[in-house]
Amino acid sequence: MTNYIIRRLLLNVLVLWFVATMVFLGTHALPSDFAQKRIASTMTGASQVEAIEFARHELGLDKPLWRQYIDFMGELARGDLGHSYESKLSTWTEVGRRVTTTLELGIMTLFISFSISIPIGVISAVKQNTWIDYLLRGVAILGVAMPVFVVAIFLSLAVIKFDLFQIDVLGRPHFWTDPLRALQLYIIPAIAGGIAGGAGIMRLLRSQMLEVMRQDYIRTARAKGLRDDTVWIRHALKNAMLPVITIMGLTISGLVGGQIILETMFNIDGMGRFLFARLNLRDFPPFQGTVIIICFVLVTMNLLVDILYAWLDPRIRYT
Amino acid sequence: MAHTEQAASTLQSGAAELGRRRTFGSVMRQAGRLANRNKLGAFGVLLVIFVLGVAILAPWIKRYDDNTQFQTANPKFNPTANPLDIAQDPELGSPHILDRWESPLGGDHWLGTDAYGRDLYARIVTGARLAVIIGVGASVIAVLSGTFVGLVSGYFSGKLDLIIQRLVDAIQAFPGLVLLMLIVSVMDQPSLFLTVLALGFLGFAVSVRIVRSSVLAVSQTAFVEAARSYGAGDFRIMLRHVLPNVLASVLVVFSISIGAYILAEASLSFLGLGPADKTTWGKMVNAGRNSIDLHPWESVLSGAAITLTVLGFNLAGDAIRDEVDPRLRGR
Numbered sequence: 001m002t003n004y005i006i007r008r009l010l011l012n013v014l015v016l017w018f019v020a021t022m023v024f025l026g027t028h029a030l031p032s033d034f035a036q037k038r039i040a041s042t043m044t045g046a047s048q049v050e051a052i053e054f055a056r057h058e059l060g061l062d063k064p065l066w067r068q069y070i071d072f073m074g075e076l077a078r079g080d081l082g083h084s085y086e087s088k089l090s091t092w093t094e095v096g097r098r099v100t101t102t103l104e105l106g107i108m109t110l111f112i113s114f115s116i117s118i119p120i121g122v123i124s125a126v127k128q129n130t131w132i133d134y135l136l137r138g139v140a141i142l143g144v145a146m147p148v149f150v151v152a153i154f155l156s157l158a159v160i161k162f163d164l165f166q167i168d169v170l171g172r173p174h175f176w177t178d179p180l181r182a183l184q185l186y187i188i189p190a191i192a193g194g195i196a197g198g199a200g201i202m203r204l205l206r207s208q209m210l211e212v213m214r215q216d217y218i219r220t221a222r223a224k225g226l227r228d229d230t231v232w233i234r235h236a237l238k239n240a241m242l243p244v245i246t247i248m249g250l251t252i253s254g255l256v257g258g259q260i261i262l263e264t265m266f267n268i269d270g271m272g273r274f275l276f277a278r279l280n281l282r283d284f285p286p287f288q289g290t291v292i293i294i295c296f297v298l299v300t301m302n303l304l305v306d307i308l309y310a311w312l313d314p315r316i317r318y319t
Numbered sequence: 320m321a322h323t324e325q326a327a328s329t330l331q332s333g334a335a336e337l338g339r340r341r342t343f344g345s346v347m348r349q350a351g352r353l354a355n356r357n358k359l360g361a362f363g364v365l366l367v368i369f370v371l372g373v374a375i376l377a378p379w380i381k382r383y384d385d386n387t388q389f390q391t392a393n394p395k396f397n398p399t400a401n402p403l404d405i406a407q408d409p410e411l412g413s414p415h416i417l418d419r420w421e422s423p424l425g426g427d428h429w430l431g432t433d434a435y436g437r438d439l440y441a442r443i444v445t446g447a448r449l450a451v452i453i454g455v456g457a458s459v460i461a462v463l464s465g466t467f468v469g470l471v472s473g474y475f476s477g478k479l480d481l482i483i484q485r486l487v488d489a490i491q492a493f494p495g496l497v498l499l500m501l502i503v504s505v506m507d508q509p510s511l512f513l514t515v516l517a518l519g520f521l522g523f524a525v526s527v528r529i530v531r532s533s534v535l536a537v538s539q540t541a542f543v544e545a546a547r548s549y550g551a552g553d554f555r556i557m558l559r560h561v562l563p564n565v566l567a568s569v570l571v572v573f574s575i576s577i578g579a580y581i582l583a584e585a586s587l588s589f590l591g592l593g594p595a596d597k598t599t600w601g602k603m604v605n606a607g608r609n610s611i612d613l614h615p616w617e618s619v620l621s622g623a624a625i626t627l628t629v630l631g632f633n634l635a636g637d638a639i640r641d642e643v644d645p646r647l648r649g650r
Contacts, residue, residue, distance in 0.1 A: 016492075018489030019492050026502065145578065145629040257494050
């Protein structure tokens with residue numbers, strides 16, 4: 001097991017190095033840079049060209065590519081993710097400011113996706129091939145097919161039409177400052193993201209439940225005279241949840257994309273919106289840094305999930 | 320003797336079966352049997368056929384050009400109105416009605432018009448063509464490149480395999496949308512081809528994974544070893560013995576992700592990073608968002624179009640997977 005973890009850690013380092021290189025090459029392959037984007041909007045003519053050259057020199061963008069790559073990797077190895085060209089703040093500071101907001105929405109989204117998908121998955125499996133199974137599966141299949149922004153728009157439309165509550169997209173409320181308004185702001189994106197994430201979980205959970213319910217120990221539990229819901233929850237669900245854990249990494253990776261769209265739509269100042277805005281501004285260091293942080297979290301989580309899986313299911317042995 | 324006779328008759332009935340299978344009626348009967356077994360899949364296939372039909376026939380059935388801005392003459396227009404009155408009532412100063420939105424089902428525009436007075440029916444139909452081109456195009460790229468690399472990687476294994484797998488890991492470590500955003504930004508005005516290429520690149524990683532694992536399984540079989548023992552070269556074994564046996568996985572990979580590509584493109588377009596000069600559903604959802612309270616139909620219709628199309632391709636893909644290779648379920 002220790003050997004396995006060490007090997008996986010080393011592989012993860014390799015993967016993150018590939019990720020960092022791809023982000024670096026990707027950003028530098030873009031046709032315009034920050035100097036151009038910023039200065040082209042404020043100056044014209046010969047002074048513009050001069051100013052762009054000067055800004056490039058200041059930012060170190062005029063160095064040869066290999067030199068920039070070595071600098072980038074050196075800084076990365078020391079844990080330095082660079083500074084924003086625009087705000088001059090370090091990437092860590094910029095991300096640190098927004099991580100709580102992203103977690104607020106992210107945790108709420110995860111919570112909703114689990115609280116939708118687990119009961120639905122169980123009911124759908126237990127009532128296999130009845131109208132309720134078809135209905136719930138239909139909802140789940142629709143949930144996979146609907147883009148998050150369409151769900152969000154439909155929900156906003158409903159809220160506006162029936163005048164349910166105000167969506168405060170300007171005040172940036174948080175749960176610890178103004179819980180009610182924060183809930184009103186986050187609930188729509190959280191449901192939209194939750195449906196997208198939950199639909200996948202539900203489908204996997206249903207097929208796992210059906211698999212587990214055919215096992216001998218379920219028949220034994222029934223033969224002992226246990227009540228139906230005890231068998232479903234204690235015996236079936238517990239075992240059917242194991243494979244669901246393995247796709248947690250995938251689920252959260254999918255949430256990130258939704259988070260970018262939803263944070264941008266609802267003007268929520270989290271990491272997703274930050275990432276998108278930095279790319280549009282060609283503000284490379286915070287963009288690269290944020291992508292690397294996200295990939296690091298995802299890769300680490302996948303490793304933790306695999307370890308957790310082996311711990312939860314003693315039949316799994318890694319070598 | 321009896322044995323060979325029996326074999327011959329089996330062969331004959333097999334040939335007859337093959338011969339019968341050619342007729343249109345029997346093909347339809349078999350399709351009917353499949354549809355009866357998997358009703359949801361049949362529904363998906365019908366949706367896909369409908370969307371494909373709309374996409375192919377788009378230029379003939381769209382009635383109007385999707386970019387023409389229709390204008391209605393303004394009855395209140397007064398060329399001699401003084402600027403003060405115009406400031407109070409902008410309608411007086413314009414020869415056309417300023418608010419160009421037109422409701423669906425009301426007039427000549429079946430689904431109404433958008434904020435610029437463009438026919439929404441024409442735009443939805445054109446969007447179908449784009450969605451199909453993008454979904455199928457990306458899938459073709461992903462499957463062709465993924466099959467080739469997966470075949471080589473799985474067959475030769477070793478160091479090359481290790482490096483390719485880490486590259487695939489790295490691509491999959493990215494949240495898909497981030498990688499797409501980055502690739503598409505390579506052009507200031509992303510083209511259709513670039514969008515398809517970016518999506519195909521993302522799908523490449525998935526295809527390599529699945530094809531490689533099938534190749535690994537097939538490479539262990541006795542017939543591959545037999546082929547090697549009579550001196551067949553690597554190239555011949557890969558092409559004649561391994562490839563035909565992984566084609567089922569390839570078909571599944573091809574059909575199962577088309578919906579996901581269409582969905583991903585819609586997200587890109589929604590964020591303003593879609594193909595620049597094309598009418599796409601994602602763009603329409605975003606454009607309609609600004610006046611969702613008064614004129615919801617542009618967002619609602621294009622959103623529904625995306626959902627139904629993705630739904631159809633997903634259901635059809637699932638059905639193909641279940642028929643061809645149920646072991647790939649959940650991958």
